[in-house]
Amino acid sequence: MYRYDEIDQRLVDERVRQFRGQTERFLAGQLSEDEFRALRLRNGLYIQRYAPMLRIAIPYGLLSTRQLRKLADISRKYDRGYGHFSTRQNLQLNWPKLEQVPEMLAELATVQMHAIQTSGNSFRNVTTDHFAGVAQDEIVDSFVWCEIIRQWSTFHPEFSFLPRKFKIALNGARADRAAVEVHDIGLHAVRDERGEVGFRVLVGGGLGRTPIIGVVIREFLPWPHLLTYLEAILRVYNRYGRRDNIHKARIKILVKERGPDRFREEVEAEWAQIKDGPATLIAEEIERVAARFTRPAYERLANLDLGAIAVPGFAAWVKRNVHPHKRPGYAAVTLSLKKTGVPPGDVTADQMDAIADLADRYSFGELRVSHEQNLVLADVRQRDLVEVWREARELGLATPNLGLLTNIISCPGGDFCALANAKSIPVAEAIQRRFDDLDYLHDIGELDLNISGCMNACGHHHVGHIGILGVDKNGEEWYQIEIGGNQGETRPGAKAALGKVIGPSFARADVPLVVEKLIGCYLERRDSDAERFVDVVHRIGVEPFKEQVYGNADQRAARHHRERAVA
Amino acid sequence: MAMLIKERRVITESAPSPDANVIRLEPADDPAAVADRLDGVARVEVNFPKFGDGRGFSIGRLLRERYGYKGELRAVGHITRDHLCFMESCGFDAFELREGEDPHEALAAFDDFSESYQASVTRPRPLFRRRTR
Incomplete structure (x- = not known):
């Protein structure tokens, strides 16, 4: 866990004071609706469908139990006793009161937390691997670099x-x-x-209404240049990014309109001016930041044979929710927030307290939020796993579905969000109910199913192996389905991919059946269990899946003809 | 007669003479284009036409850091107290606030943040190079 120094704390406290003043000026009529909107958004405060929504930053998803208990406390005191973990590894509270938000931020500041830049046209929470620091395939401890970027991107005067x-x-x-x-x-x-550390730099990727895979603009950036290079990219974007149309204002549009080569040239030209300047990182700073992270005091342990533990139900959980650790005798554990009947990513205040107790007893008082909206206990002794599993099960947090179809990523959707075209939570639940047979789920194998309630794509539907998008048709909620998306190179060779729409959208009630048909097509066509749903889509294309869902081309043409006749 | 903030003080400025040597830059303008005309100007004005248009922040830094401009750098347009702290870090030293904004009250906003992590015009070295170990 990164521990603030005096200046980190002072800046957060000063932000609380600043926002308190801004809120007072707004309530006194001295700030216009538009001005205050821009200011409150950069403090994570939205005005939502039914109430404001406060998005609390969890930098790179790392959380201490003291902080989690504070979040539980705040959600009870100022909200309705629960919170929602988002795909940006943050926590959202859906029912705060505008005039109480400064007070909530003041309370957060007491545990080194804030809502700085969790929304608005600003740098958002820098995100990373939820297994940072414990993964066997680690190259660097990404938390240290994320914290350096967090500081650089916090209150950047130019950006x-x-x-x-x-x-x-x-x-x-x-x-x-x-x-x-x-x-x-x-x-x-x-x-x-x-053996020198550097970064491959990609730019211009993103989801939203114009999903694009990022392009590499530098294969190897030596680490001392990290901040000057970021500064050069941001200066080009700040000066030339479009401001005439909100839908064309992301950097991906600038990269696309200029072309990656010209964009790269501009960045390199800007960088040439500031390279080796004072913002060049120094080894002392990396060491200083690294030293401010608390580290688990690991014991010297041997690996256990978890397969030999014959407790019914335990093996399935180990298979899905327990992950390898770089230290022998330890494991990382995912606490699933994807229990059927609970909105994906939601936790109650009581669960938060109980999870904090679990993390204190079994994982050095820390936990992580994953972008798949689960929680991770990163440092559990293997010999404690059975006990952790029992307790997690009691809390409803042991659904053994990591990587499986029911580990659905979903935005809050039309139940909460003012932007949504359609609800997403009930769709997630209906699919989870349809696929409630664990053996069947395991047989289907790894499958990411993501749901967004509108084209802003907070549920990352473009990169789901199956992606579901809520759309509005004449005031009714419909759902478009994509297949073949992939979030990234989670395994060698599996590059990020955007899903392809299979055809006309469906009514909500039909969505689970369509998913079932897609799965049926996959099971018939796969070469072996090792070939995942998404692999089959990439091998044989979308057409066979389309046929399975809509009937073959002749049937489609006939139906199209009928529909036109009716219209 | 207009009220403005200059070097953290509220002053009342009489209407400028029309022949005053002032360079005015719009957000899309490239400061490089005026780099060789900066000597001896009365001031450079950078326009911020909207509350959220941040291009002028980059212009300010470039004028100071790259083109060596030392004279008055004035932010005009939709300026509120909420911009002041960052604008000053980007090299602005004069501000024409938008209508309705009290410049006397706005002075406090320069101290919204007492430190910044990044290098800027007012702090040429980033915090990590200024820490005492």
Whole structure:
């Protein structure tokens, strides 16, 4: 856990004071609706469908139990006793009162938390691999680099009024668990032949209404240049990014309109001016930041044979929710927030307290939020796993479905969000109910199913193996289905991919059946269990799946003809 | 007669003479284009036409850091107190606030943040190079 120093704390406290003043000026009529909107958004405060929504930052998803208990406390005191973990590894509260938000922020500041830049046209929470620091395939400890970026991107005087929001992800392991290819800037740590750390720099990726895979603009950026290079990219974006149309304002549009080569040239030209300047990182700073992270006091342990533990139900959980650890005798555990009947990513205040107790007893008082909206206990002794599993099961957090179809990523959708075209939570639940047979789920194998309630794509539907998008047709909720998306190189060779729409959209009630048909097609066509749903889509294309769902081309033409006749 | 903030003080400025040597830059303008005309100007004005248009922040830094401009750098347009702290870090030293904004009250906003992590015009070295170990 990163511990604030005096200046980190002072800046957060000063932000609370500043926002309190801004709120008072707004309530007194001295700030216009538009002005206050821009200011409250950069403090994570939205005005939602039914009430404001406060998005609390959890930098790179790392959370201490003291902080989690404070979140539980705040959600009871100022909200309705629950919170929602988002795909940006943050926590959202759906029912705060505008005039109480400064007080909530003041309370958060007491545990080194805030809602700084969780929304608005600013740098957002830098995200990373939820197994940072414990993964066996680690190249660097990404938390240290994320904290350096967090500081650089917090209250940046030049880049606080960007054309649009800006999301940076950094991955520090060989497998990409941070989806760096679909971020405004993606940084993938690499080592050169001399073992020096650097970053592959991708730019212009993103989801939303114009999903694009990022392009590499630099294969190897030596680490001392990280901040000057980011500064050069951001200066080009801040000056030339479009501001005339909100839907064209993300950096991906600038990269696309200029073309990656010209964009790269502009960045390199800007960088040439500031390279080796004072913002060049120094080893002392990396060491200083690294030293401010608390580290688990690991014991010297031997690995256990978990397969030999014959407790019914335990093996299935181990298979899906327990992950390898770089230290012998330890494991990382995912606490699933995907129990059927509970909105994906939601936790109650009581669960938060109980999870904090679990993390204190079994995982050095820390936990992580994953971008798949689960929680991770990163440092559990293998010999404690049975006990952790029992307790997690009691709390409803042991659904053994990590990587499986029912581990659905979903935005809050039309139940809460003012932007949504359609609900997403009930769709998730209906699918989870349809696929409630665990053996069947395991047989289907790894499958990411993501749901967004509108084209802003907070549920990352473009990169789901199956992606579901809520659309509005004449005031009714319909659902478009894509297949073949992939969040990134979570395994070698599996590059990020955007899903393809299979055809006309469906009524909500039909969605589970359509998913079932897609699965049926996959099971018939796969070469072996090792070939995942998404692999089959990439091998045989979308057409066979289309046929399975809509009937063959002749039937489709006939139906199209009928529909036209009716219209 | 207009009220403005200059070097953290509220002053009342009489209407400028029409022949005053002032360069005015719009957000899309490239400061490089005026780099060789900066000597001896009365001031450079950078327009911020909207509350959220942040291009002028980059222009300010470039004028100061790259083109060596030392004279008055004035932010005009939709300026509120909420911009002041960052604008000053980007090299602005004069501000024409938008209508309705009290410049006396706005002075406090320069101290919204007492530190910044990044290098800027007012702090040429980033915090990590200024820490005492």
